[in-house]
Amino acid sequence: MNILISLNHQLRIDDQPALQEALALAKRHPDSRLMFLYSELASTSPQTPDFFSPLHPRSRIRGPHQTRIVLQALQELKSKLAAVGIPLFCFWNHSEEEALDLIRKHLPVDAYFSFEASRLFSNWPIPEAQFPRTFTDFRKGLSLAPDEPIPEPVLDSLKPSPITAPDEWFKIKSLSDFGFHFSADPRSSFPFQGDEMSARSRIDSYFFNSEGLKNYKTTRNGMIGTEYSSKLSPFLAIGSLSVRRAWSEVLRYESIQGANPGSEWMKFELLWREFFLWSEQKFQDRFYALQGIQNRTYSYQESQERFISWTRTETGQPLVDANIRELNATGFISNRGRQNVASYFVHELKLPWHWGARYFEWMLIDSSMTQNYGNWAYLAGVGSDPRSFGSAPRYFNLEKQSQDYDPEGTYQKLWL
Helix, strand or coil, X not given: CEEEEECCCCCCCCCCHHHHHHHHHHHHCCCCEEEEEEEECCCECCCCCCCCCCCCCCCCCECXXXXXXXXXXXXXXXXXXXXXXXXXXXXXXXXXXXXXXXXXXXXXXXXXXXXXXXXXXXXXXXXXXXXXXXXXXXXXXCCCCCCCCCCCCCCCCCCCCCCCCCHHHHCCXXXXXXXXXXXXXXXXXXXXXXXXXXXXXXXXXXXHCCCCCCCHHHHCCCCCCCCCCCCCHHHHHHCCCCHHHHHHHHHHHHHHHCCCHHHHHHHHHHHHHHHHHHHHHHHCHHHHCCCCCCCCCCCCCCCHHHHHHHHCCCCCCHHHHHHHHHHHHHCCCCHHHHHHHHHHHHHHCCCCHHHHHHHHHHHCCCCCHHHHHHHHHHHHCCCCCHHHCCCCCCCCCHHHHHHHHCCCCHHHHHHC
């Protein structure tokens, strides 16, 4: 029996219900062969995308920084599977359906499973009809605890047999194959590899082998270095870490050290991620619309010249330019930095927030459609920010932000 499992952009084997189902089937058929599939439909391009075209916001784009860690995660996963005789097929510029059709033309597929995106809750945590528009109402309305993760399975109990397939199916592309070139920047806040093992190592380091998690609430507005925040978001974005695993590790930390403001705030942030996922499912196209879930009038000016100046760090605003320079060079900027540059984009430059969201989607190493669009709509005053319901959108004063979070200009000097 040939059992094919689609990764569905989830680049790990930990906490995968579909994998457990596939293994249970394989155990009932001792001659079974497992095969894994990764497919990528033209979401990565060597050409900088046209940020001004009226593209559907769900037409995913991925730039050089996230492409790099995706390839790292794929390579590590391929090696882990190869060690137990399981092949990983990679189909570039193919949808999952197209890849499946090509495989079936070459060899029989008797059973097919597909991984699911990582969420804390497998079903609506609040009934869909009552799902709120703001995070506070979501958090207070929760009556369920997040689902527990499923342990990583043991794969070496299978008896692999060789599979003959075209050589190109086994090839994992290099960054240069996409026309991207990378030079590590020593100032990067995310110098880590993107694979599953690196994700788990980062949890061990930040949660258990340092006081990172304990101090998280007080350091989370930092902008320099690896330790002001957990840096789990890139792993979550590409699926090399399960959010249920991250949550369970916070609980494990609390069972050892006791709950503290840092661990509570980490759970708070993981719930924010969950809130946006279910908000997108609730509001669907309205979640991505320029008027947002509020259906609010959004005034803007389509100045490509101002947009290009923003991307080229030519705004004349030192804090904004420093953050965009870090983003362009490394793919990562702090949460505080993201709020500042987005606020400046929509409220000072008066540009369409979609343009900024698309640029972030292209550049961010932790780009995730729902998180990215949800946060930009929030800053634009058309999303889930409770302050913007019936009043003016949230606005960040750059002079005050500099005084509060970079009083000595250390960050700006680092990146200017």
